[in-house]
Amino acid sequence: MSGVPKRILSMNRCQSDVSQHVVLQPPETSPLCLKCRPLNERRSTMNPDALATLHAHLLTALATPPTETRRLFHGRGRCWPGLEQLTVDWLQGVVLVALFKEPEAAHLDALKQLLVQFEWAQSGAHTVALQHRYLPQSTTEWLVGDAINELTITEGGLRYLIDLGKKQNSGLFLDMRYGRNWVREQAQGLRVLNLFAYTCGFSVAAIEGGAGHVVNLDMARGALSRGRDNHRLNGHDLSRVTFLGHDLFKSWAKVIHSGPYDLVIIDPPSFQKGSFLLTKDYQRVLRRLPDLLTPQGTVLACMNDPAFGEDFLIDGVTREAPGLRFVERLENPPEFPDIDRQSGLKALVFRQG
Template sequence: MTPDVLATLQQHLLQCLASPPSEVRRLLHGRGRCWPGLEQLTVDWLQGTLLVCLYRDPGAAALAALQDSLHALTRQPQWASSGAERLLLQLRYLADSPALWLHGTPVQQCQVSEQGLHYLLDLGSKQNNGLFLDMRLGRQWVREQAAGRRVLNLFAYTCGFSVAALAGGAQQVVNLDMARAALSRGRDNHRLNGQPLERVSFLGHELFRSWGKLRKLGPYDLIIIDPPSLQKGSFVLSQDYPRVLRRLPELLAPQGLVLACVNAPEVGTEFLLHSMAEAAPSLQFVQRLDNPPEFADRDPQCALKAMVFQAPAAQG
């Protein structure tokens, strides 16, 4: 990161802070390769906390220069007027993703809002904070589709889709994720929004051993599949995604919808289209959801793929 690149970063952040978003939002998505020199940097506005994530080691001198630039940011009038209180730099290229608190009192959690819904985020203690901001329009779509429907949320993580589905009037939501701690945070998110937990199930199970349980709780009018690209020992996208798709016909109600997601730059839309055609040919492609404009990518095939498919109507 050259001085010119750091000056561009600071100028952009000052413009954002001069009129900060009213809810949680990405401010700079360098990984979309639309910001020359900042390809391994992202900046998120967490409503009082500025989270800067660095995904590649820039070298000691460049890292020190970045920290100096961020410190300087906190001394500008735009920082104070924005209501920002904390600045956190997370080194995602290191094994434990350590966090450096550059400004403000360190805290373990913060609460953010998105489209009127509330979520608890972790700060500085985990690789991911608990809410993937690029899925904002996906959560909005689920909320718009959920009324009266039974929803299955696979790889549920902290249950953001489930919160959105309940807000949209879902009849029942089943969340499945092998990480029980993430599901516990999902319960917290539902409680935070005053949502009835009797309409939500939390299954801390390994998916490929749970098909029988899921069939008994179905059928489902809407299934969400948002897996990790690679989860060591449990999920390899190229091998295991088709195994999930193959089960969809036995889980879906007639005309049920599927939101199938992939967020791996090396995997384009053809992967999902081809895999669905091979594994569940009765399901028809409907649309690819837009990504939030703040997640612009030089190559849309490298960005998040959130694609909708639909089961056929009942026969007879």
């Protein structure tokens, strides 16, 4: 497998009267940072011009359809005015469009018309779903083709079972692709702890990469059950995988007893009612790292809250686990452009010694 780029290379900068902002270069465009745009553009909403941009982007992205699951359009990076609340994922024949904020009725109708009339068949797509993430149940409309509850997708040659139309999240966060690749490349012979494991994407990557054993912990036992399914899909030996369906903060003794670990992966939600608050609980996890790691142990600490930059993690590790040193920040996949490097996914590597 080819090496994973370690740092973000494609950047430009824009000037304002206040400060300088780092801007990721999205495909075929050079957007200004939102703080450098006129006020009316910062408050942009979906409109005919924005939908024309989306149409053109999809035509380009699907001229040669991806052979594996990929994000086709990432409006959440705020690079395209009027499309900041929209994403489009390619799920190998299924196209999943997610709306994170309700547009005006006329623009929503125009979006649906675009999606229904688009020449999907030329790309091999047979189903198009529109997920309304702003609604309490994240209601999904099936605009083209029949409803699908479960789907097997591939990433890096590995297979994952995802849910469609039933849950807010499908089961695999596509922006963590490089993180899973990195774990796969590092894992040979390691004992790995995967905290906030969800459906065990990191675990699948680690076992595929030759990890000796992986301990997955998540309080959502249904997600861990799907993790077992994912390992089975890839023909993995489940005797090398442990699944702990516990609240981490009530289970430290069990987690420590199963160690020490050569690699600890921390990938929590930014907020989970009643169980995790980023600003308080991440520090509690970092504080335990010296008890979890081998003398040369490594940590992959992840965070996807746009309100906090990488310094939140670097400063936290320096304060709570001073024996660890910052090594690098992994690059995000190019299909996830963002006007501000600090707003996107942060996946940072730390090492003992």
